[in-house]
Amino acid sequence: MRKQMLTTAGERIAIDCDLPWVDELINEATAGERRDADAERATLAVRVESSSRPFHTTAWEPVTRGAWRRAKEVVLEDVCGSGFDLRLASGAERMDFTYRWRPKLRGQVVARLLPSRFILLARAALLQYPAMWRASLRDRAPLHASVCTAGDLRPLLAGPGGVGKSTLLMQEIADGGVAICDNICVSDGSTAWGLVEPVRVEGGSGRAMPHGRVERQLARRVPALVPDIIVSLRRSEDSVAVVKPCDPATAARSLITGTFIAGELRRYWSFAATLTAATGLGPAQAPVEEIAEHLAARLPAVEIVLPNRPGLRLSELLNRVEAIA
Template sequence: MTGVPITRTLLHTAGQRVAVEQSAAAVATVLAATGGGESGCDDVANLVLSLERSKERFDTSGCEPVTRGVWATGRHEAIIASAGGSGFSQLWSIDEDGLRVISRWTPSAKEAAAARLLPARHHALTGQVLVHYPALWLAMQQGLAPLHVSVVRIAGVAVLLAGPGGVGKSSLVSREMAAGGRATCDNLAACDGTIAYGLAEPIRLPAELTEPGGRRTYHGRREHGWETRLRSLRPELIVVLRRGLQPDPRLRPITESEATRAIVAGTYAAGELLRFWPIAAALAMATGCGPAHPPVQQVAATLAARLPCLELQLGRQPGAGLTELLHPYLDAVHSDSVS
């Protein structure tokens, strides 16, 4: 990556410093995928993204086939014919300075048709393979693991919300942010067991909970950008969310093994990461760099072993917000911090 001309660093995501080269269209694509950038940030990038206009797939002559649609160049590089079935061909190159990913839109007829007929799917896939997966894979090389969690600071305490997709994490985070809370991510973070580095992505909320506008996405939700987003938070309390049939929410302490299982299971069940696991494994084989699998279990267990763990079973009707529900536990965290 040495000597590559960089336009500017746009944002921090998953603990990585991202820059984009090439066209304004590439910059716009990254911003759309991340919910807004950090223009004017002058940090040295360790992840460089390039979206080329060429419609030709990368030349694989002389390259070693690794698995279906993936080749190794022998220079810590990997070529992927269609990353995650998205229609984007990619060249991944890693060295001591970081990672560079060059992408080209080279879809098959079927992939091009899917992009036209299923725009929400195409938009989500584009963000994943062009921006999010490169950042998460580079984070893996640093010992971090992707976690399907939300992390929000309320009443001065960083709360990690765990649970499967659709359980209500985004709605709770949005409500707390409207009341003055700050968050580092909506659904995904890269974590080492101590600090959670938020993945920069739009916040997705049910249409009935937001003002008109925002891009339509899955499950009747709309995407909205962040006004402010913290780059990272150090979780101090774990709250596992569940949906219940009772009218009111219920809160109870849980063991560290229960919390670990919930974080791990929610991460592997996440649709946002469905295509990440095989891509990460193929990249490890092709580049010869890093682990084939991130330390999800280890990181979740480390978090649960050192933090208080609760389960919040949500009721059928919207009730009190997180700050009110967690009030005594937030006070306890404050007391422990002071002592």
Template sequence: MSAAPIAHTFLHTAGQRMAVEGSAAAIATILAATGGAERDCADLPNVVVAVEPGKQRFGTTGCEPITRGVWATHRREAILDSAGGSGYSQLWSIDEDGLRVVSRWTPSAKEAAAARLLPARHHALTGQVLVHYPALWMAMQQGFAPLHVSVVEIDGIAVLLAGPGGVGKSSLVARELANGSRATCDNLAACDGTIAYGLAEPIRLPAEAADSTGRKTFHGRREHGWETRMRSLRPELVVVVRRGQQADPQLRSITAAQATRAIVTGTYSAGELRRFWSTAAVLAMATGCGPAHPPVEEVAAVLANRLPCLELQLGREPGAGLAELLRPRLESVRSNGVS
């Protein structure tokens, strides 16, 4: 039997130009994880992710053990056995041309069973280790940090929404998109304090806010692709979103320190990044490249000290949308600008 033909596709994610190589099935899996983001790119890629059909783990003979399940080759490549507990073995190589990550599906019996019995978990974890973590790690080499935020442009002003998962950021963004606004992400971005590059992934909406055609995911949500997604936006206003018990939403100004804390704590509590911190650390040890940890707090502080910061405490009912709630503040930013 002849080998399956290799397919290629391209996308922009987290500020990186990514090329994807693999079988048609592997490409379909990756596109599902990127939410139908832009896939035609004339730029040369600086990140290549390849999914190979082989079931054999990468050889580690003569390699330096870094920690359990991680080795460094003599070329300072990193070998990860079951990256993030996903069942994928990976070979990470970085040089002056960029990053290349080769993945093979080599699960243990336990990991294979988990993939069958917990398809939503397997889908999310596959997207993280195959495409999202390579893009975010390459962004780290450029001074960017992953942030658990939404960034949406409302009436020409880019608003960064911060807060923990489940607070309602995605629903707020989806409502503005339905009204003609644009966004670069509703969940994760790579940011340096000035510009935010959205991570290409689906929008995840509560079942009551979406139709029943999207892929089921965690917490009763469904995934939906983007009709359009901006590659990046420059935040001009920070809004920390909280859940309240009062009837109507409330808006107030907060300090830069309060906003910084909300961005940082929301990022570190994000389940999507739980495995990224250790992955970044072992990659730094194995390859000798880049920081062991992204500058999350530094980037959050730059944003909060540079921009006006508000807290939006949502009411029990959906109420007004962001455009209506923020209109006076948007006008102020438009009139006064930001530094």
């Protein structure tokens, strides 16, 4: 059977949606990367049903407040505050995520008054968090980072949100480079697989999002890259960029703290822990620290302190690395 398929975070998601408005939301979230493909190749399936009835949980074992399990099935209410209930059926080869739109009154108000916030929550609940949790079963951890090409290098960009990663990515893409994602990827300590989502940048046209940003499709996206250098990014009020050596401990710390600070992942940790507690699958805690330390031990690293205004491109800044060495 052929269905719409999305490859994201290294996972293949078969998508089936009975609600047109949710299908439109999903299409926007997938940034034009849904493809007609054989559903048998999917590692997880996402189905949004039109029913608004609650999933049956009578006599099921409670896992925590708003979560129940029975055999290989799990039900979660109001996933991540999105207004969607979830039933997960876990199999050896594929996970089936079935959703129903059943918002509480507060969720209805949020969806109406704060549409950009609701859109981000819905994307996370329906697509992003399921893919990342499925990837965790392959010993991969989410990172608030991206990998792109910059000249002859494939830097892994680490650092907190708002420091300027997206701007650097877009500059390299405009110059013919490629990137795996805007902000979030999963990694096994060697390869990084990007999470499909629109890129959020300052200025221009597109859907308005928090922090004064707008969304655009990430052009020249590739599913995965193997990084060969870690770039820890900071921002200062100076007018000139600074490139300096970075030891493995500092590089790992930048990856770890940037990941746990990230607002995009704030609700992921409880989502993943609940599914792991209910199914017995996956790590009790995502191995972010172990993956970050493994990357930092393998790869050279530099720290770039960006100026208060956009200046040199990433590839130009990395040309200074040889001079440092």
